[in-house]
Amino acid sequence: MTAAQPTARIAATGRFLPDRVLTNKELEQMVDTTEEWILERTGIVERRIAPAEMGVTEMGARAAQRALAKAEIDARDIDLLIVTTATPDRWLPSTSCEIQARIGAIGKSAAFDLHAACTGFLYALTMAEGHVAGGRADTVLVVAAEKMTSIIDWDDRSTCILFGDGAGAAIVQRSENGEGILASHHRSDGNFADLLERPAGGAANPLDAEALRAKDHLMKMSGREIFKLAVRRMAGAGRQVLRDAGLKGEDVDLLVPHQANIRIIESTARYSRIPMEKVFVNLNRYGNMSSASIPVALDEAVEQGLVGPGSVVLTAAFGAGLTWGAMALRW
Numbered sequence: 001m002t003a004a005q006p007t008a009r010i011a012a013t014g015r016f017l018p019d020r021v022l023t024n025k026e027l028e029q030m031v032d033t034t035e036e037w038i039l040e041r042t043g044i045v046e047r048r049i050a051p052a053e054m055g056v057t058e059m060g061a062r063a064a065q066r067a068l069a070k071a072e073i074d075a076r077d078i079d080l081l082i083v084t085t086a087t088p089d090r091w092l093p094s095t096s097c098e099i100q101a102r103i104g105a106i107g108k109s110a111a112f113d114l115h116a117a118c119t120g121f122l123y124a125l126t127m128a129e130g131h132v133a134g135g136r137a138d139t140v141l142v143v144a145a146e147k148m149t150s151i152i153d154w155d156d157r158s159t160c161i162l163f164g165d166g167a168g169a170a171i172v173q174r175s176e177n178g179e180g181i182l183a184s185h186h187r188s189d190g191n192f193a194d195l196l197e198r199p200a201g202g203a204a205n206p207l208d209a210e211a212l213r214a215k216d217h218l219m220k221m222s223g224r225e226i227f228k229l230a231v232r233r234m235a236g237a238g239r240q241v242l243r244d245a246g247l248k249g250e251d252v253d254l255l256v257p258h259q260a261n262i263r264i265i266e267s268t269a270r271y272s273r274i275p276m277e278k279v280f281v282n283l284n285r286y287g288n289m290s291s292a293s294i295p296v297a298l299d300e301a302v303e304q305g306l307v308g309p310g311s312v313v314l315t316a317a318f319g320a321g322l323t324w325g326a327m328a329l330r331w
């Protein structure tokens with residue numbers, strides 16, 4: 001989709017990462033793997049683990065509060081709160097309502113959850129943009145919070161090495177001087193639904209003793225198949241938004257890709273003709289935090305001065321579903 005003139009911008013970002021670090025070395029003691037294998041095949045060195053008593057409501061609320069503080073916005077002035085998570089604290093009610101209460105965004109705000117797995121933050125930004133463009137909201141808070149370690153099978157070496165916990169947030173408001181979302185592109189293909197799933201615990205396959213024994217309430221992934229699809233889909237979406245925004249690879253100041261695997265990131269950058277010096281990577285420190293990866297990366301990139309007023313940022317993501325997408329922004 002093309003936006004000739006941006007209508008919505010990211011006014012501020014925030015993040016929260018739990019303190020506890022889990023290193024590759026520690027994983028060597030837990031499953032049949034090595035530090036070197038994990039680093040070479042994924043680019044990950046360590047990841048954060050939330051304590052047992054901390055869920056996504058708490059992590060998301062803390063990221064949201066940091067974004068609100070930076071934008072100097074009172075939580076009561078939020079018109080809409082969208083939360084993306086694949087790991088809600090409970091199935092009912094929505095995590096967005098729980099975060100809404102936790103940060104005190106009560107008054108005029110509506111709140112709902114959006115589930116598009118790792119692509120969720122980009123989907124949510126586009127929803128926020130639509131509400132701002134349509135005049136239905138002045139201030140939208142988007143929160144992406146994930147406790148991936150709560151759905152990991154710690155005996156499965158092909159998945160437990162990849163993921164970490166964390167939360168990111170963004171405040172979306174009306175564009176003022178031509179800054180904001182230039183173009184976005186979202187797709188999904190449910191034919192690949194079985195490649196990354198939690199088979200049990202839902203309406204079709206409720207949790208019972210047999211499901212628990214088979215660990216069907218935990219994440220199952222066909223990593224190699226996802227890898228191939230991710231590179232093609234993410235790179236294709238990136239090229240599409242650049243075309244829609246009338247930009248070329250060399251116009252991009254920073255590529256902020258979903259942080260799943262360094263080899264996927266490098267291929268996406270190559271296809272998009274963006275050198276690795278212009279690619280933001282924090283996967284080495286956090287692993288894959290699903291939908292929280294991009295907002296955490298954006299917040300760090302702004303803090304490090306890699307993104308500032310006028311910067312052109314390209315983001316791209318893929319995840320379970322399959323879902324994928326990309327967005328070009330002028331900061």
Ligand SMILES: CC(C)(COP(=O)(O)OP(=O)(O)OC[C@H]1O[C@@H](n2cnc3c(N)ncnc32)[C@H](O)[C@@H]1OP(=O)(O)O)[C@@H](O)C(=O)NCCC(=O)NCCS
Pocket residue numbers: 032033034037038041042118157158161196221223224225226227260261288318319320
């Ligand atoms: C999971 C992933 C790291 C595996 O890397 P890979 O290079 O594709 O490795 P393969 O799956 O081909 O496995 C190669 C071998 O390494 C083994 N292996 C898997 N995990 C291992 C680990 N942690 N340590 C050591 N060996 C491991 C496999 O068992 C396999 O052994 P085999 O050849 O004897 O069968 C990679 O496929 C990946 O990152 N996929 C994308 C996953 C993803 O991003 N999912 C989230 C979507 S948002």
